[in-house]
Ligand SMILES: NC(=O)C1=CN([C@@H]2O[C@H](COP(=O)(O)OP(=O)(O)OC[C@H]3O[C@@H](n4cnc5c(N)ncnc54)[C@H](O)[C@@H]3O)[C@@H](O)[C@H]2O)[C@@H](O)CC1
């Protein structure tokens with residue numbers, strides 16, 4: 138397959154998409170991220186995404202989920218609001234199993250996707266692409282993308298994606314009419330409008346459980362804080378997702394540097410996010 142030209146997202150690019158809150162801001166004006174993630178099997182995914190969203194800077198995070206997951210999220214981040222209410226962007230699917238979805242959860246996810254608000258669809262929410270109505274980015278890794286395409290009658294194997302991730306990301310964006318962030322050592326982002334961006338990850342220590350859940354939280358926070366822009370410029374979701382991927386990569390670099398280049402955990406990456414955002418704002 139032949140693809141167009143891809144360009145590497147830079148720190149200056151990312152910096153241009155970030156801004157500090159102003160004197161007129163309050164928590165609602167800055168943006169509220171609604172989060173439907175995690176499950177009794179994977180509560181950690183919800184904790185990690187919520188942690189990362191708070192660390193990226195957002196007006197409020199609303200988390201409504203099963204009681205046990207909610208308790209874990211609130212224990213880690215008591216700032217989180219656990220009652221339903223108005224939101225300006227959604228993070229959906231991390232830590233969920235699409236083959237084991239209750240009637241109630243299916244309804245909540247469909248309601249979120251029908252809202253016309255910006256959405257990040259991850260992991261166990263990927264199968265819902267197509268029912269989105271707002272600016273949406275899907276965030277599969279290679280196995281998830283192969284499964285998604287197979288389920289849409291597009292024959293594809295993990296090996297084929299490994300051989301040409303750029304082409305498969307682009308084909309997915311065109312055929313599913315959605316912005317795509319395909320995770321890997323090089324992350325590929327593209328959309329049906331022809332935007333093509335790479336983020337070369339700073340460290341291979343990122344290949345560990347939960348770092349993708351952290352990335353979802355960072356994208357969600359940027360989508361929420363940019364909800365006004367996204368309301369009239371849906372294509373901005375791709376640039377915001379690229380900015381999030383770069384923040385995530387830089388946070389992993391910082392976290393590893395703190396241990397002399399040693400291993401990082403997903404939570405370490407989330408904890409390093411504020412310093413990265415601060416550095417980008419000072420550029
Ligand atoms: N702390 C947490 O709660 C975490 C939750 N996670 C969630 O876990 C769910 C599954 O995500 P995955 O990324 O694992 O999904 P994958 O599609 O990569 O894998 C699905 C299953 O296939 C098996 N598998 C695939 N490749 C394998 C290999 N090379 N060796 C051994 N087993 C292999 C594993 O049993 C795995 O559970 C998602 O909902 C995700 O969000 C993960 O993000 C990891 C952290």
Ligand SMILES: Nc1ncnc2c1ncn2[C@@H]1O[C@H](COP(=O)(O)OP(=O)(O)O)[C@@H](O)[C@H]1O
Nearest residue numbers: 278320321322338341343344346347348349350
């Ligand atoms: N070999 C690698 N080198 C660098 N970064 C990687 C590598 N493999 C995966 N990553 C990055 O790590 C993260 C893993 O996300 P994901 O696979 O969703 O993990 P999880 O589901 O456990 O949260 C992504 O940001 C991806 O780009």
